[in-house]
Amino acid sequence: MAEKLIMGNEAIALGAIRAGVNVVSGYPGTPSTEVLETIAKHNPGDIYVEWSVNEKVALEVGAGAAYTGARTLVTMKQVGLNVASDPLMSLAYIGVKGGMVILVADDPGPISSQTEQDTRHFAAFANLPVFDPTTPEEAYEMIGEAFALSEQYGTPVLFRPTTRVCHGCARVDVRDEREHHIAEGFVKDAKWVIFPRLSYQNHIRIEALQKTLADVFSAYPRNEVSGSGARGIVASGVSYCYTKEALKDFKDPYKLFKVATANPFPDKLALSFLEGLEEVVVYEELDPVIEENLVRLCGKYGLATRIRGKHTGDAPYAGEYSAEQVAGSLAAFFGHPKKEKPKPDANAPVLPVRPPVLCAGCPHRASFYAVKTAMKGQKAVFTGDIGCYTLGNAKPLDMVDTCLCMGAGITIAQGLHRSEPDARHIAFIGDSTFFHTGIPGVINAVYNETDITVVVLDNSTTAMTGHQPHPGTGKTMMGDLSQKVDIAGILAACGVSHIDKCNPLALDSAVETVKRAVAHPGVSAVIFEAPCIALFKPAQTLRVSDACIGCKKCIREIGCPALAAEGKTVRIEPSLCYGCGLCAQICPVGAIGGDEK
Amino acid sequence: MKLNCLLAGVGGQGTVLASKILAQSAIDEGCMARTSETIGMAQRGGCVVSHVKIGEDCFSPSIAAGGADLLIGFEPAEAVRNLSFLKPDGCAVVSAKAIKPVTSSLSGDAYSSDGMLAYLKGTVRRLVVVDTETLCAEVGNAKTLNIILLGAALGAGLLPFSKETLLRTIQGHLPEKIWAVNRRALEAGIASQPSYISE
Numbered sequence: 092m093a094e095k096l097i098m099g100n101e102a103i104a105l106g107a108i109r110a111g112v113n114v115v116s117g118y119p120g121t122p123s124t125e126v127l128e129t130i131a132k133h134n135p136g137d138i139y140v141e142w143s144v145n146e147k148v149a150l151e152v153g154a155g156a157a158y159t160g161a162r163t164l165v166t167m168k169q170v171g172l173n174v175a176s177d178p179l180m181s182l183a184y185i186g187v188k189g190g191m192v193i194l195v196a197d198d199p200g201p202i203s204s205q206t207e208q209d210t211r212h213f214a215a216f217a218n219l220p221v222f223d224p225t226t227p228e229e230a231y232e233m234i235g236e237a238f239a240l241s242e243q244y245g246t247p248v249l250f251r252p253t254t255r256v257c258h259g260c261a262r263v264d265v266r267d268e269r270e271h272h273i274a275e276g277f278v279k280d281a282k283w284v285i286f287p288r289l290s291y292q293n294h295i296r297i298e299a300l301q302k303t304l305a306d307v308f309s310a311y312p313r314n315e316v317s318g319s320g321a322r323g324i325v326a327s328g329v330s331y332c333y334t335k336e337a338l339k340d341f342k343d344p345y346k347l348f349k350v351a352t353a354n355p356f357p358d359k360l361a362l363s364f365l366e367g368l369e370e371v372v373v374y375e376e377l378d379p380v381i382e383e384n385l386v387r388l389c390g391k392y393g394l395a396t397r398i399r400g401k402h403t404g405d406a407p408y409a410g411e412y413s414a415e416q417v418a419g420s421l422a423a424f425f426g427h428p429k430k431e432k433p434k435p436d437a438n439a440p441v442l443p444v445r446p447p448v449l450c451a452g453c454p455h456r457a458s459f460y461a462v463k464t465a466m467k468g469q470k471a472v473f474t475g476d477i478g479c480y481t482l483g484n485a486k487p488l489d490m491v492d493t494c495l496c497m498g499a500g501i502t503i504a505q506g507l508h509r510s511e512p513d514a515r516h517i518a519f520i521g522d523s524t525f526f527h528t529g530i531p532g533v534i535n536a537v538y539n540e541t542d543i544t545v546v547v548l549d550n551s552t553t554a555m556t557g558h559q560p561h562p563g564t565g566k567t568m569m570g571d572l573s574q575k576v577d578i579a580g581i582l583a584a585c586g587v588s589h590i591d592k593c594n595p596l597a598l599d600s601a602v603e604t605v606k607r608a609v610a611h612p613g614v615s616a617v618i619f620e621a622p623c624i625a626l627f628k629p630a631q632t633l634r635v636s637d638a639c640i641g642c643k644k645c646i647r648e649i650g651c652p653a654l655a656a657e658g659k660t661v662r663i664e665p666s667l668c669y670g671c672g673l674c675a676q677i678c679p680v681g682a683i684g685g686d687e688k
Numbered sequence: 689m690k691l692n693c694l695l696a697g698v699g700g701q702g703t704v705l706a707s708k709i710l711a712q713s714a715i716d717e718g719c720m721a722r723t724s725e726t727i728g729m730a731q732r733g734g735c736v737v738s739h740v741k742i743g744e745d746c747f748s749p750s751i752a753a754g755g756a757d758l759l760i761g762f763e764p765a766e767a768v769r770n771l772s773f774l775k776p777d778g779c780a781v782v783s784a785k786a787i788k789p790v791t792s793s794l795s796g797d798a799y800s801s802d803g804m805l806a807y808l809k810g811t812v813r814r815l816v817v818v819d820t821e822t823l824c825a826e827v828g829n830a831k832t833l834n835i836i837l838l839g840a841a842l843g844a845g846l847l848p849f850s851k852e853t854l855l856r857t858i859q860g861h862l863p864e865k866i867w868a869v870n871r872r873a874l875e876a877g878i879a880s881q882p883s884y885i886s887e
Contacts, residue, residue, distance in 0.1 A: 096712040096721060121727065202726070226722075226749075259749040260708065260723040262715045329749065336748035414748040433754070433772070440807050442769050443799045445698065445789045447734040652733050652790045666830040 097263040099227035099256040104129030106234035111270035114156035116149040119556035120168030121203035122257035123196035145527040146171035157187035161274035183217040184293040190242035199376040199411035209377035214354040221249040227261040255329040309359035313351035320344030323371040330374040337418035356384040373400035451653035452669025454621030459490040461601035471515040476500035478521035498528025523553035523561040537586040550623040589615035598676040631670035631685040638682035645674040690743035696770040697762025702834035707738035714742040724749040764804035783820040832873035839877020
């Protein structure tokens with residue numbers, strides 16, 4: 092291959108293939124998803140790749156493979172690691188035989204996440220090394236180094252890119268050569284069984300390993316000190332790129348410390364950097380991990396260097412950074428006057444607000460509308476979950492009252508109902524989320540005799556992250572057909588006594604189906620089955636005839652982005668319409684009809 | 689070669705592909721290039737921005753305020769929203785067709801492209817407005833908006849590539865069955881008579 096424009100996640104994937112990865116597992120989550128997809132796409136044929144049902148499962152599958160000596164990669168987003176934290180903490184004690192890299196993508200901003208949590212804390216918490224690439228081209232090289240380190244020291248390794256590295260593209264020199272690793276196979280040994288006595292011994296061992304790895308990382312060329320002067324700048328990840336960009340405009344002398352591995356912290360290299368420095372400023376997105384390590388070193392060695400960063404107000408705790416922000420902070424650090432920000436133009440026209448919305452034709456819109464119609468006039472709380480359907484919170488649907496984390500819709504509903512039994516509680520959950528962490532909540536509801544209704548929004552895909560297969564689709568990431576896991580069958584086996592399926596786009600029957608389920612005492616379920624619009628081509632588009640009386644009920648009730656008020660009437664944008672027909676069922680005068688496409 | 693180009697639009701308009709084509713074309717001509725994209729929840733009808741940075745000393749993947757040589761606005765309001773990225777002497781190529789968010793339909797505030805374009809005309813030193821609605825109809829595919837805009841930028845002399853380089857990159861990124869329609873789109877963009885051109 093050659094020098095190509097490659098996305099950070101693709102670079103990581105191609106780097107893992109080059110490093111001879113044997114087994115890859117993961118659960119989709121922005122900004123990590125494309126790593127596993129790229130490995131599947133460029134699979135030379137001998138790599139096993141799977142979307143697992145959740146991150147805990149993925150990590151355990153990866154650990155099992157690594158026990159045999161296979162090189163394994165597990166991928167997830169930062170909140171996925173919360174789900175996988177149980178095996179992670181124990182695996183750090185047990186260790187691995189084959190190189191095992193756990194890729195966890197952090198999302199400063201956050202741009203597509205529930206939290207701005209920092210995976211480097213998990214690294215310190217679990218006593219695991221963590222690699223923090225600055226660019227796609229560095230990530231391509233670094234992933235192989237992470238595998239090698241994991242294998243050499245028998246420890247799983249965290250690899251933690253952030254959104255701007257994952258979804259940034261750069262010129263990468265992709266090379267064709269590939270390492271080959273053949274798994275020896277599982278060798279029975281007491282070391283694979285975690286017991287308190289073993290854990291005590293292993294705790295001593297992994298603490299010692301932290302010291303060893305800190306020295307290894309002090310000599311790791313991607314941790315780099317350059318420059319001279321009495322002022323020092325420390326940066327990591329994409330913030331290092333912002334810092335380099337911002338420094339182009341300064342002539343002041345400085346020492347620069349690039350930190351590629353925040354844990355174990357490269358103490359020796361950091362001490363050599365701190366030597367002779369009066370002040371240091373740290374630029375790292377999310378939490379002050381490097382900053383606090385430097386404060387620790389100053390305390391430990393009695394250094395007078397002042398460490399500036401988040402704790403001193405030189406950089407913000409929340410949100411993502413930019414080159415401009417770093418430039419502003421650097422100006423203050425170097426003692427230059429603050430640059431005035433250009434004021435926004437007072438004459439600029441008012442801009443339209445564009446919150447993300449459910450796509451035109453999305454069956455979730457019909458599902459939410461059916462439940463809303465069925466529950467009109469009743470005291471009801473609608474608990475939501477993670478997926479495209481979180482967007483059901485937007486007006487005019489306004490059908491998501493809570494959203495916490497994967498699988499929490501079904502369980503939050505139960506807690507609400509315990510405390511407020513006179514209200515109806517309806518939990519929405521997508522098909523992929525149902526398999527991920529929804530099922531234990533259903534069992535809990537049945538076991539503890541709660542009166543809730545579970546609405547499964549089954550669109551036959553994992554839509555939000557870009558249409559990955561899941562257990563209900565009958566397809567795997569290896570491209571094979573597999574047995575479909577039946578959601579209704581699972582609900583029945585869990586003891587849900589009232590289960591109904593229907594097409595949400597047939598509005599009247601959908602409303603009746605919801606009413607029947609809600610009226611049923613105990614745990615009831617409705618499975619709304621209609622495919623995501625990305626899975627098919629529309630057979631027709633709808634248009635508004637002259638019969639339109641301009642009441643705009645269609646716009647007010649369902650808020651489909653293909654509908655727009657045009658003068659006194661309504662127009663349907665043909666390039667957006669999927670012909671789902673929901674608006675036609677709402678129009679009081681039958682003014683909306685179809686055109687064959 | 690040095691160019692900072694910002695592409696601003698609404699999720700689903702094809703800004704990501706357009707930015708990849710620009711960056712890959714630069715790489716094919718021997719240059720360093722970086723891009724930064726909006727991917728994920730914001731793609732569902734939200735505002736999206738792609739940053740393309742071409743040049744050997746580009747470290748940050750994103751363009752700073754006042755740092756863009758060229759703004760390609762896939763939608764008039766999105767061009768206005770991102771004007772602060774443009775250098776004082778920067779150029780803008782903007783599609784005239786508005787995409788009205790459903791929220792503005794709900795609240796009844798009448799957003800039209802005319803006000804946005806009038807503001808751009810009074811603010812941007814070198815502005816090219818493209819009648820993409822007509823051009824998409826001519827090409828016969830609404831999804832080719834991104835390639836039409838690249839063609840219009842190329843036709844206006846604002847891109848440092850040859851038509852052949854862009855075509856080769858387009859073919860490298862798209863399946864063969866849609867090469868012809870995208871070639872027509874690029875040519876339609878190059879040959880288009882901008883509905884407004886300042887300076």
